[in-house]
Amino acid sequence: xxxxxxxxxxxxxxxxxxxxxxxxxxxxxxxxxxxxxxxxxxxxxxxxxxxxxxxxxxxxxxxxxxxxxxxxxxxxxxxxxxxxxxxxxxxxxxxxxxxxxxxxxxxxxxxxxxxxxxxxxxxxxxxxxxxxxxxxxxxxxxxxxxxxxxxxxxxxxxxxxxxxxxxxxxxxxxxxxxxxxxxxxxxxxxxxxxxxxxxxxxxxxxxxxxxxxxxxxxxxxxxxxxxxxxxxxxxxxxxxxxxxxxxxxxxxxxxxxxxxxxxxxxxxxxxxxxxxxxxxxxxxxxxxxxxxxxxxxxxxxxxxxxxxxxxxxxxxxxxxxxxxxxxxxxxxxxxxxxxxxxxx
Amino acid sequence: xxxxxxxxxxxxxxxxxxxxxxxxxxxxxxxxxxxxxxxxxxxxxxxxxxxxxxxxxxxxxxxxxxxxxxxxxxxxxxxxxxxxxxxxxxxxxxxxxxxxxxxxxxxxxxxxxxxxxxxxxxxxxxxxxxxxxxxxxxxxxxxxxxxxxxxxxxxxxxxxxxxxxxxxxxxxxxxxxxxxxxxxxxxxxxxxxxxxxxxxxxxxxxxxxxxxxxxxxxxxxxxxxxxxxxxxxxxxxxxxxxxxxxxxxxxxxxxxxxxxxxxxxxxxxxxxxxxxxxxxxxxxxxxxxxxxxxxxxxxxxxxxxxxxxxxxxxxxxxxxxxxxxxxxxxxxxxxxxxxxxxxx
Numbered sequence: 001x002x003x004x005x006x007x008x009x010x011x012x013x014x015x016x017x018x019x020x021x022x023x024x025x026x027x028x029x030x031x032x033x034x035x036x037x038x039x040x041x042x043x044x045x046x047x048x049x050x051x052x053x054x055x056x057x058x059x060x061x062x063x064x065x066x067x068x069x070x071x072x073x074x075x076x077x078x079x080x081x082x083x084x085x086x087x088x089x090x091x092x093x094x095x096x097x098x099x100x101x102x103x104x105x106x107x108x109x110x111x112x113x114x115x116x117x118x119x120x121x122x123x124x125x126x127x128x129x130x131x132x133x134x135x136x137x138x139x140x141x142x143x144x145x146x147x148x149x150x151x152x153x154x155x156x157x158x159x160x161x162x163x164x165x166x167x168x169x170x171x172x173x174x175x176x177x178x179x180x181x182x183x184x185x186x187x188x189x190x191x192x193x194x195x196x197x198x199x200x201x202x203x204x205x206x207x208x209x210x211x212x213x214x215x216x217x218x219x220x221x222x223x224x225x226x227x228x229x230x231x232x233x234x235x236x237x238x239x240x241x242x243x244x245x246x247x248x249x250x251x252x253x254x255x256x257x258x259x260x261x262x263x264x265x266x267x268x269x270x271x272x273x274x275x276x277x278x279x280x281x282x283x284x285x286x287x288x289x290x291x292x293x294x295x296x297x298x299x300x301x302x303x304x305x306x307x308x309x310x311x312x313x314x315x316x317x318x319x320x321x322x323x324x325x326x327x328x329x330x331x332x333x334x335x336x337x338x339x340x341x342x343x344x
Numbered sequence: 345x346x347x348x349x350x351x352x353x354x355x356x357x358x359x360x361x362x363x364x365x366x367x368x369x370x371x372x373x374x375x376x377x378x379x380x381x382x383x384x385x386x387x388x389x390x391x392x393x394x395x396x397x398x399x400x401x402x403x404x405x406x407x408x409x410x411x412x413x414x415x416x417x418x419x420x421x422x423x424x425x426x427x428x429x430x431x432x433x434x435x436x437x438x439x440x441x442x443x444x445x446x447x448x449x450x451x452x453x454x455x456x457x458x459x460x461x462x463x464x465x466x467x468x469x470x471x472x473x474x475x476x477x478x479x480x481x482x483x484x485x486x487x488x489x490x491x492x493x494x495x496x497x498x499x500x501x502x503x504x505x506x507x508x509x510x511x512x513x514x515x516x517x518x519x520x521x522x523x524x525x526x527x528x529x530x531x532x533x534x535x536x537x538x539x540x541x542x543x544x545x546x547x548x549x550x551x552x553x554x555x556x557x558x559x560x561x562x563x564x565x566x567x568x569x570x571x572x573x574x575x576x577x578x579x580x581x582x583x584x585x586x587x588x589x590x591x592x593x594x595x596x597x598x599x600x601x602x603x604x605x606x607x608x609x610x611x612x613x614x615x616x617x618x619x620x621x622x623x624x625x626x627x628x629x630x631x632x633x634x635x636x637x638x639x640x641x642x643x644x645x646x647x648x649x650x651x652x653x654x655x656x657x658x659x660x661x662x663x664x665x666x667x668x669x670x671x672x673x674x675x676x677x678x679x680x681x682x683x684x685x686x687x688x
Contacts, residue, residue, distance in 0.1 A: 030390065034593070035499050036428035036578055037394035037489065047391050050381035051486060053439040053473040084380035095397040095484055129397040133482075140439050140473075142395060142483035145381065155379050234380055249378070286685065 004104035014104065015130055020113045024124040026090050028146065031126075038126035040144060048145040050081035058088040058138035060147060064180045067106055069210045070139075071113025077236065078143035078279060079121050080214035080289045084234035085154075087147030089214075091126045092118070094177075095140040097133030106151060110139075117276075151228060153293070158231040158250035162294040162315040165229075167218045167308050169262040170239055171278065174285025176202075176209030182274075204266045212289045218308040219291075225302045229293035238284040241336040242292050244322055250294075253320035256313030256334075258327050283324070284337040348448035350476075356449065359474055362455045368468040370434050372490065374632030375470075382470035384435060384488060390496060392489040394425035400480035408524045411450055413554045415457025416484075421580065422487035424558035424633045428578035429490030429498070430566075433469050433558075435470045436462070439484040454483075465560060495572060499639070502575035502594035506638040506659040510571075510654050511562045513606040514583055515622065518629025519614040520546075520553030526618075546612045556633045562652045563635075569646045573637035582628040585680040586636050587665055594638075597664035598678075600657030602671050627668070628681040 006014055019033045031039040040047070054060060054074050062070075075092060081090040094114060098107060118125060123143070183197035199206060215234075222229065231245050231250055233242045239261070261282050271278040294315055295303050303311060313324075322334040350358055375383040384391070398404060398418050406414070419436060426433040438458060442451060442561040462469060467487070484504070527541035534625045543550060559578075566573065570593075575594055577586045591598050605626050638659055639647050647655060666678040 026364070031498065036425040037392040037425075037431070037487075038574075039429070039491070039496060040391040040393065042391065044388070047384040047386065047433070047488070048381040049384065049437060049471060049486070049488060051437045051439055051471060051473055051484075053475050053484060054443060055441050055475055055477050057478040058441075058476055081380040085383070091393070093393060093395045093486060095395055095399060097399050097482065098401075127393060127395060129395055129484075131397050131399055132402055133399050134401040135479050138407070138441065138477075138482060140395075140397060142393070142437060142486040143381075144391070144393060145486075149385070152383060154375065249415075291418070 001076045002105060006098060006102065006107070008284035009104060009133050011130055012136060014107070015128070017104070018107065019125060021115060022118065022125045022184050025122060026124050028090055029124040029126060033127055038091065038093070042146045043090050045146040046149055048082050048085050048087045048147050049142065049144040050078055051140065052078050054139040056138065063184055065210060067109035068113035071110040072211055073139055074139045075114050075123070076121070076212055076214045077289060078141050079117070079123065080234045082143055082145035083214055083216060084232050084291060085145070085147055086151050086219060086229065087145040087233060089121060089123050089145040091124045091144040093126060093142045094128040096128070096130045097138040098130070099133045099135050099137065102137060121214065153229050153232040155231050155233050155246050156249035158246050158252050158294040158315045159296070160252060160315055160317050161297045162230055163297060163300060163303060163311050164229070164243070164254060164256060164289055164292070164294055164313040164315060165303055165309045165311050166235070166239065166262065166292050167215050168288070168290040169264045169267065169284035170235070170288050170290065171285045172205045172208035172264050172267045173212060173287040175267045176205035178274055179205060179270060180209065202266060202270065204264060205270055209287065212287065214289060215291045215308065221306055221308045225306065227295055227299050227302050229295050232291060232293035235288040235292050236338065237286050237288045239292065240283040240334045244334060244336050246294065247322050249320050250315070252315060253316040253318050255316055255320070256324050258324055260310065260312040262310060283334070313336045329338055348447060350442060350448055350451070351448065353448060355474055356416055358451065361448070362451065363469060365459060366462065366469045369466060370468050372434055373468040376468060377471050381433060382435065382437070384492045387492040390493055392426050392429050392431045393486065394422055395484065396422050397505055398483040400482065406481070407528055409554060411453040412457035414641040415454040415553055416461045418483045418485055419458045419461035419467070420465070420558045421633060422485050423461070423467065424578045426489035427558055427560060427563050428576050428635060429489070429491055430495050430573065430576060431489040433465060433487050433489040434466050435468045435488040437470060437486045438472040440472070440474045441482040442474070443477045443479050443481065446481060465558065481593050482551050497573045497576040499575050499577050499590050500593035502590050502596050502597060502638040502659045503640070504659055504661050505641045505654050506574055507641060507644060507647060508587070508598060508600060508636070508638055508657040508659060509647055509653045509655050510579070510583065510606065510634055510636050511559050512632070512633055512634040513608045514579070514610065514632050514634065515626035515629045516552035516608050516611045517556060517631040518625050519611045520549035520620055523549060523614060524553065524604040525589055545660045546610060546614065547658060548608060553631065556631065558633060559635045559652065565650055565652045569650065571643050571646050573639050576635060576637035579632040579634045579636050581630050582681065583636065584678045588678060588680050590636070590638065591666050594659070595662050597660040597662050598657060598666045599660055599664070602668055604654065604656040606654060627678070
């Protein structure tokens with residue numbers, strides 16, 4: 001692989017080189033990269049803004065995370081936040097801090113992933129900032145989206161008796177991370193001996209960790225069946241933590257049923273292999289990027305038929321607290337044990 | 345000073361604590377911090393987006409840059425980009441990466457500066473992301489602003505015979521930085537001996553470096569006299585570099601006059617003390633955050649009377665190149681020697 005030092009191109013040269021492969025596809029993108037600010041025209045629609053910071057050594061480990069996947073994931077996790085407002089992601093800005101060990105080709109790989117995500121989700125790159133960093137790689141992405149005034153869904157609209165729904169399945173990204181960390185440790189111990197990681201049959205949980213998707217399809221299905229959620233959030237810090245956000249902001253309680261929590265077969269196998277509690281992984285494992293939402297009880301029939309999501313519980317009065325009914329009929333109080341970068 | 349470890353509050357606790365002092369003042373801010381994304385309503389106006397990344401050890405040195413000033417500057421440099429589009433900054437998101445050596449009180453100081461800037465410029469804090477970092481402090485700010493469709497000014501609209509104007513004075517922030525670096529070195533050599541930096545009579549250049557302002561007043565004066573620039577850019581990498589951006593994107597040449605370049609007395613004294621070429625500092629010293637703009641020749645009378653800006657040259661045909669006429673009547677070709685984080 002050819003290696004080009006970033007200093008050869010300089011900041012402006014690097015940006016020019018990287019963005020030359022991006023084409024704007026949204027009519028709302030009036031001016032993308034190349035001026036003091038980008039210009040967007042959403043007409044009468046509302047503007048949605050979300051931002052996410054990813055730091056090497058804190059949020060990702062390049063030992064097992066390919067740069068292209070990392071770029072894809074960094075973009076997609078931002079799209080997920082816009083979908084969680086019942087909106088559509090349209091533009092992103094990408095800021096990078098790059099230490100000396102990275103070459104132009106490395107950053108091209110990262111951008112190839114960002115570009116793929118932009119193509120698949122129909123998003124335009126409209127700006128950013130690129131700088132040298134003292135250590136490591138950092139990625140700061142801001143995503144801008146549009147939403148109809150009367151269709152935006154906040155976290156605070158859940159009402160007593162609403163149904164609680166979740167898309168996809170939970171805990172897979174977390175188990176994928178455990179597997180990657182284990183194989184990294186095994187590889188280290190193997191030293192110079194030949195080593196091939198034990199990834200067979202684990203493709204799903206690895207992909208959930210390394211190359212997650214945002215649930216655009218869930219938003220589309222909700223539109224299709226004519227249901228507007230009363231509250232919605234994306235699951236980045238674990239079902240338990242996100243459900244508590246909805247209940248706190250909506251001033252409600254909730255009950256979910258353990259037997260209804262969707263878990264993939266590979267996630268279950270991996271948890272058993274690690275001798276870990278499967279439900280704990282599903283409740284508190286991070287980075288699922290599924291959508292958690294509540295709908296009025298009157299919509300039961302419609303949401304029960306959804307392909308992309310299932311009902312896992314219901315909203316209650318606040319004095320009943322937030323709990324899970326276990327398979328053996330006990331009630332467990334839900335706790336926010338979500339991931340905290342300042343403690344880990 | 346009380347010291348509180350950030351882990352005591354955790355990520356959510358820290359954000360909640362920091363943003364509790366911010367009040368939204370813009371009617372366009374529909375939903376600020378506290379959901380998956382912020383919601384903005386600009387009605388029929390256009391949305392402007394700019395972003396800036398500041399890294400410790402690359403863009404700032406906490407040896408002499410107080411955290412409150414740093415917060416103020418980090419916000420203001422983004423506002424400057426929105427003004428450079430002839431727009432009005434309205435909202436910001438603030439993402440921070442924070443290493444272990446920083447306490448809650450440190451981050452409060454930083455936020456106090458951001459809050460002050462928001463108050464003075466009428467901007468709302470609407471979101472962000474906060475994380476632990478492996479080393480140092482990093483600040484990634486995205487600013488969102490509004491602009492009337494027919495009033496936004498790009499870099500590419502300059503025309504042959506247009507007048508070139510610049511606000512304020514140039515080179516001061518650069519000379520302020522030289523002074524701070526010198527006193528830092530002197531202080532280091534002094535070891536434990538008593539040391540007080542030689543800052544008397546240098547207040548202006550220090551403030552230009554440590555606590556710059558965005559030229560809201562220039563935009564206001566242009567509106568007041570009824571002049572819309574044909575092209576505009578803010579000067580962050582030096583007059584020379586920015587003027588070349590305008591000429592390249594507008595496909596023009598230009599000529600500016602050395603004797604017309606505005607330079608403050610303190611900047612001149614400092615350059616003499618350092619035995620540095622004053623005009624080089626004014627042409628290539630960064631971080632001025634002044635506005636550089638072009639106006640049709642027919643507006644000569646109006647812009648000649650401006651309090652906040654002065655005419656320094658004119659736009660020419662592209663084949664004439666970009667040059668400066670020196671005091672002794674020679675012509676020097678302008679070069680982009682702006683700051684490059686990948687080389688320094």
